[in-house]
Amino acid sequence: MVERHVLGLSGGRDSAALAVYMRHHHPELDIEYFFTDTGKELPEVYEYLGRLEGVLGKPILRLNPDRDFDFWLMQYNSFLPSAQTRWCTRMLKLRPFENWVKPMLKDGDEVTSYVAIRSDEDYREGYSSKSQNLSVRLPFREDGVDKAGVIELLEASGLGLPSYYEWRSRSGCTFCFFQQKIEWVRLMERHPEAFEEAKSYEKTAVKHGSPFTWSQGESLEELAHPDRVAQIRSDHAARLERMKAKIQPNPLRPDGEPIDIDDLYGQSKMCLTCHK
Template sequence: MKTEQVKHVLGLSGGRDSAALAVYMRQHHPELTLEYFFTDTGKELPEVYEYLGRLEGFLGQPIRRLNPDRDFDFWLKTYNDFLPSAQTRWCTRQLKLRPFEQWIRPMLEDTTVYTYVAIRSDEEYREGYTSKHDNLIVKLPFKEDGVDKAGVLEILDGAGLGLPKYYAWRTRSGCTFCFFQQKIEWVRLKDQHPEAFEQAKAYEKNALDHGSPFTWCQGESLDELEKPERVEQIKKDHADRLERMKSKALPNPLRPDAEPLDIDDLYGKAKVCLACHK
């Protein structure tokens, strides 16, 4: 009689929630042999790689890198130099989901694979990866166990990891020029990584020259966004929004330092790319 094979995998984005899930599974389910993976677009912030290295130290095992067989520039040409956008998320499909599916597909012939996704209990608006194969089972431990954002922060604090360094100025994604960024995040990208901002501008100009209807920011090019008077307006609008949010926030006696506000708190819940953002 053939013994059923089982494998457990957990995808990491270089962000807060997926890192906390890796810690949580190690602490609460030590009986499982988990393989951790990261799909590398080649356009990640340097802070992402630094954080993954720290996480490997905590986990005591390497994180498998799933590099796409074609890079961002290849797919940009394939899509006629049109930038990825909320309407056409080819970067997520080709640089995140495709490498994962190519890696996992051969296993599914004779193995049941459980994939663990970091959707929290307070994220009813988020949708997880949908399995297209009977042998691929998606598990949502945080949702099942009632772990919310505050719980995620406590897990990372307790593990001595804290937040990825880019959370000091951005929370939307680890991808350098994610189109889901808010305008304040683009301004901060220019401050923190000016060379990456210039590359994003070059991609945008090339796309517009080839007839793309999309800019990285809806309704505004990066050339327009980086003008000094526009930068000052974006910073002022963000500061005003932050002040309004803080004035409405209820104090949390269990966290006297107050949990940090992030982009979702300030600008509303967006259906961002789960593979990148978590």
């Protein structure tokens, strides 16, 4: 029996901080870092993972799905994934992980998976494992590391935040349906080709009778209309001002903590597998 320790990186802030934390606090553990690549990630994600490898001094294993997004989209009759039918996470993120650990578990190895749920987070999604040999640990929760702690860890390690944090606070697919409307607007500006690709997936889906558009209540074509873009921007700015007015100043962090889009709009709008 071999003990194995694995830590999944999403390209997001919290899992990167957990990797740094484990390296500092548990250098005795030989942790295998992995990234499940949906093939539809932002270039900034790959850049961040590359820098993280430098900080960890270790390569991050890339787990690629056996079939890509287009294959699964066809299997699902061109119906876009959605918060209600999240086949994308299952097929592109969980399945490659399960395929990777399956032989380890079959050999009787004890696998511990470390997950970056912070101490200040509520989480509703369980990380229940199907195998007795696979256990899940939440070191940030166990050790009381909150969002401020995560940011401090990343700053102290020199890694900092992923560069996409300037405009969106989530890793994962460019077209993730958990995105807020303001993130779609910014995707259109920063990565117009990815926005166009999402638009074309949506057109095909609608043609096949899919009840879902990427963003609730409107197509990307409608969302991209200049009047609508202006409205989304002003709604977002107003929401941000309201939140800033509510925040108590922290004397230890005079510049304040960055406000995540998910904090602003509510944490249910994220996927713990893809966006941590």
